[in-house]
Amino acid sequence: MTATDTDTQLNDLRGILGPEYVKTGADAAPWSHDWPGHAHWTPLAVVRPANTREVAKVVQWANRTGTAIVPVSGNTGLVEGSTAEGAVMVSLDRMSAIREVRPEARVAIVEAGAILSNIHAAADAHDLIFPLTFGARGSAMIGGALSTNAGGSNVVRYGNTRHLCLGVEAVLPTGEIIDLMSELHKDNSGYDLRDLLIGAEGTLGIITAAVLKLHPKPMAYATAMVAAPSLNDALTLLNTLQRETGGAVEAFEFMPRIFMEAYLERYPEARAPFDQMHEVNILVEVGALSPRDATPGDDGRVPVTGHLEDVLGRLFEEGAILDAAVAQSDTQRQEMWARRETSAEVARLRQPLIDNDIAVPLDQIQTLLEQIVRKSQAIDPDLIPMCVAHLGDGNLHFAGWPSTDDPDTLKQIKEMVDDTAIALGGSFSAEHGVGLTKKPAMARHKNPVALQAMRAIKQALDPKGIMNPGKVLPEG
Amino acid sequence: MTATDTDTQLNDLRGILGPEYVKTGADAAPWSHDWPGHAHWTPLAVVRPANTREVAKVVQWANRTGTAIVPVSGNTGLVEGSTAEGAVMVSLDRMSAIREVRPEARVAIVEAGAILSNIHAAADAHDLIFPLTFGARGSAMIGGALSTNAGGSNVVRYGNTRHLCLGVEAVLPTGEIIDLMSELHKDNSGYDLRDLLIGAEGTLGIITAAVLKLHPKPMAYATAMVAAPSLNDALTLLNTLQRETGGAVEAFEFMPRIFMEAYLERYPEARAPFDQMHEVNILVEVGALSPRDATPGDDGRVPVTGHLEDVLGRLFEEGAILDAAVAQSDTQRQEMWARRETSAEVARLRQPLIDNDIAVPLDQIQTLLEQIVRKSQAIDPDLIPMCVAHLGDGNLHFAGWPSTDDPDTLKQIKEMVDDTAIALGGSFSAEHGVGLTKKPAMARHKNPVALQAMRAIKQALDPKGIMNPGKVLPEG
Incomplete structure (x- = not known):
């Protein structure tokens, strides 16, 4: 691309949107890297249309001129889905109504x-x-x-x-x-x-x-931290709570001891969930959707909370759980959530970081985690495995801190994690998407007929290949 | 197609599946018409593969020879989606595991x-x-x-x-x-x-x-017939019940007086829902998913049923509903459902029949029905409008018995119904699909860019146009 070509392109875009909504150079810097800071790129320009009609005009222009377009909204993605070297980034940030x-x-x-x-x-x-x-x-x-x-x-x-x-x-x-x-x-x-x-x-x-x-909106929440003997016991707990509450479990999140320790190291003012450290810590939240469950009874207890306390108390008596603490105030509830929601930051405390976003059928999670830890330490005996999970839906974020930054070793571990999930009926991409970083896994693991159908659809709808080119679909 | 061509084709198919699984002539009769009896066709053959591999072989053959394929399973569709003149019908009935x-x-x-x-x-x-x-x-x-x-x-x-x-x-x-x-x-x-x-x-x-x-599985059901003053009142009832039960409403079905009368005429041994006939009859069912809602209390009442009785009792006192009957046994529950589930048969008691499958946003249903009745009687003053609806999801089956079988008049009424739904933000096809019968509506009402994208996808995945040709997509 010569300077003159670029000038023509920028002028075209300024003509469509007005010069103030076409950003280049330093003005485009906020859109020139991803949130984790792994990827950096130099877009041709970042354009900020005001409405759908303006987006359409920009894309019509891009289609006519064969210019690559990369849409971007909050830029919080984790799979390099918005890298845009030399492309026109279309930021939706002004269309926020x-x-x-x-x-x-x-x-x-x-x-x-x-x-x-x-x-x-x-x-x-x-x-x-x-x-x-x-x-x-x-x-x-x-x-x-x-x-x-x-x-x-x-x-x-x-x-x-x-x-x-x-x-x-x-x-x-x-x-x-x-x-x-x-x-x-x-x-x-x-x-x-x-x-x-x-x-x-x-x-x-x-x-x-x-x-x-x-x-x-749930009229009340009952939120608790529970320590379970094992991940499989945690799943039994999930099924029990679903049965007892009629499917009202809103969240069921797993945090291992090693995460809790890293969290407390990062946030020294924070509290541990229990007096004693446990291996399997679960954040569970139940929503009360009916007045019957949310209106305090004669004893002053909100039924949804009282019921969760009763069930957890019974499970503790039976030895099915090791400890439990039910939030008694919104502050306590927020404290429980704060732990979980820092997981991305906590994982990034050390580098290099192996992070994954895998899913397996619910009944395979414990097996998956055991296998991954064993196999990753077979590759790197000093690797520290740290794994949080949306346990209720089978989605596991395995984060590992390896002792080496040797690219081959890191690649070997990453591929092992994907392979292990796939072998248990899982997916190499649960909720983050494919972007650029999961393309090798798409090529290795996705059903070839499915890949071919995806490519045919892409070709049918985007024959010039201008929309977020190079993402999602591995080359055929 | 000459006799020899046909013989070759049938021989190919017999070679793939074995002669006993390639049906022609009288043997193919059960697959040669649709359930309502509107459409009749003569397939080249009906083939009955035993497994996916055999299906694949048949389709590979069809793709190679450019033969039209029409898949069929229970053949209970209502939009002529399985018509197959001269085509090979692939029946999945042997793959029933x-x-x-x-x-x-x-x-x-x-x-x-x-x-x-x-x-x-x-x-x-x-x-x-x-x-x-x-x-x-x-x-x-x-x-x-x-x-x-x-x-x-x-x-x-x-x-x-x-x-x-x-x-x-x-x-x-x-x-x-x-x-x-x-x-x-x-x-x-x-x-x-x-x-x-x-x-x-x-x-x-x-x-x-x-x-x-x-x-x-819900541990108990509470099922009731409720008479409401109007459809809008019925929607208020739905929202009240959803709120009171925490979203546990499993079904919320509307039957008008005119349907009740036709039903009782068709099934003289059946009972009316109330002593008195009402215009707006609702079948509501609430599921109890937790033991707390399903375990009889000291008074012998199952909580989910008792709660529904209490709420309906309160609404009756307030004048928000005109009558209500809560099923006290599974027999009574079945009786309530039997009425609703005969609606397709009841509608077909008279011919000609205008039947539709439209949806609108929930808050537009009463307006929709009022407009349709008024406009259809403006076209045919003697038309008897009979309409049942999955009221809880906005899906209305407007069935009308016109006094004429003049095709132009029937077409005019049908198009008016679709137009009215579309004008209220609705769809001309809610749950039955498009098949052949809704293709004119697709051409009239579907977003043209969407139609074009669908055609591009069809062309990309089925370039020879062999899969259920002529269905769903109107010609470009």
Whole structure:
């Protein structure tokens, strides 16, 4: 690309959006690296359209000129899905409106740049929730959450982002606007393009708006830390709690002793969950959705909390759990969540870091973890394994601190983790997506017929290959 | 097609499957018309493969020879999605195995020809349910339910078929087998091909097996008939019951007076729901998922039933409902369901019949129905409007008995119904799919960019156009 070519391109973009919304050089720096700081790139420009029409104009121009486009919203991704060397990044950050909350219909109509925590607040004003939540909610935008089908901590109850979305609007690689903004719970009118765009990581189009499903806000929460003898015992605990509460478990998160120790080292003012350290620590939260469960009884106890205390008390008597502490205040609840939500920061305390995002069927988690620890220490005997997990949905973030930064050893460990998950019926990518970092795993593990079908769909919808090129699909 | 060509084709198929599994002529008669009896066709042959490998061989042959293929399972569809003039019908009926039920993982692994009620029984043996249910469950097969993303009566609680499926296996139009038999709740490894195949009505491939999500079986049900002053009052009732029960409403079905009268005429031995006839009759069912809600108390009442009685009693006192009867036995519960489940038969008591399958946002249902009745009687003043609805999910089956069989008048009424739903943010196809009968509505109402993207995907995956040709997608 010559300087003149670049000038022409930038002038075109300035003509479409106005010069103040075309950022280059130092102005583009915030968009020039990923959140973990692993990847750095120099985009041709970062453009900030004001609305879907402007996004469409930019994509039409890119399609005409064969320019690579990389959509970006909160830039909190973990798989290098927004690297953009020489590409035009389309930032959705100005399209942040929460257009409408319709409480009777339990929907929110939002633009792609709406920040997750702002959507939470908008729903909360109507005693509703948008259940999707994870650590980066203060900067993550819904467009990115949709494009990666983000998961998080409440999937056990409410499903992934895909399950929380009724309709989308997007700009296809041709620059055409596709309007699938349905609010319907039943709509069988042709192929499911909505779910194809969700999770496509911006390779099939740019999601610009969405109809989100809201849920009733639990009238009370019962939250507890529980120490279990083993991961399998923790799963029995999950099934018991689901049965006793009628499926009201909102979160079921696993933190090992080694994580607790690292957490306390990083945050010396924080408290340990129990007087004694345990190997298997579970954060469990139960939501009360009915007044019967949330209205304090004659003894002053909120039924949902009292019930959780009773069940955990019984399990303690039976020796099924080693310890338990039920939050008695919102402050105690926040303290329990604070531990879990720092996991990404805690894992990054040491480098190099092996981090993974794998899933297996629920009944395979203990086997998976045992195998991974054994096999990784067979490769690097001094590796420190640290693993947190969304245990309720089978998603495990195995983080390991190896004693070496030898690339071959690190690669060997990473591949072993993926291989082990796959062998147990799992996936090498649970909730973070593929981006660039999981492409080798896609090539190794994804069903070849599926890969071929994905490539055919990509080719059909983006024949010029301009939308987030090089991401998700390994070369054929 | 000359006789010799046909002979060659049949011989090829007999060679692949064995002669006894290639049916022609009178032997193929059961597959030569649809359930409502509207459509009749003569297939080249009906083939009955024993397994996925045989399906693949048949499709490979069809792809090589350019032969049209029409998959069929229970043949209970309502939109002429399996018409097959001169085509090879691939019946999945021999692939009916329920391979495995894994109660801890809450999954069932089934072949496409498994009959829905057999899946229900297999889940029930483990105190689990597969929630998808509708009138035709005794002959409908899961392959067809997946291919049409079937809905039914429990969508308000559990979602459509798509929400109840974790993984699929299918034979693509090339004859390749695509293995997406994931059991995972989080699996972001590329495009969502599963949901693309689900609801594609056999135009992108033949679903051959699936991993189904099972849910805990409610430990008790509280079921009631309620008479409401209006449809909007019924919606208020729904919201009240959802709030009071913590979202445990399993079904919320609307039957108008005119349907009740037709039902009693058709089944003279049946009972009316109330002493007096009401305009708005609701069948509501609440599931008790926890022992606390299902274990009889000191007064002998099952809490879920007692609670429903209390809430309905209070609403009756307030004048919010006109009457209510809570089932006191399983026999009474079955009697309530029997009314609703005969609706397809009752609608077909008179001909001609205008039947529709439309959906609107919940808060638009009363407006929709009022407008449709008014506008249809403006076209045909003697039209008898009869409408049942899955009110809890916004899906309305408007059935009308017009006084004329003039095709233009019938077409005018049908289009008016679709237009009215669309104008209220609805869909012309809620749960039955598109098939042939809704193709004109697809052409009229579906977003043109979406139609174009669907055609591009069809072309990419089925370049020879052999899979269920002519269905779903209107000509470009």
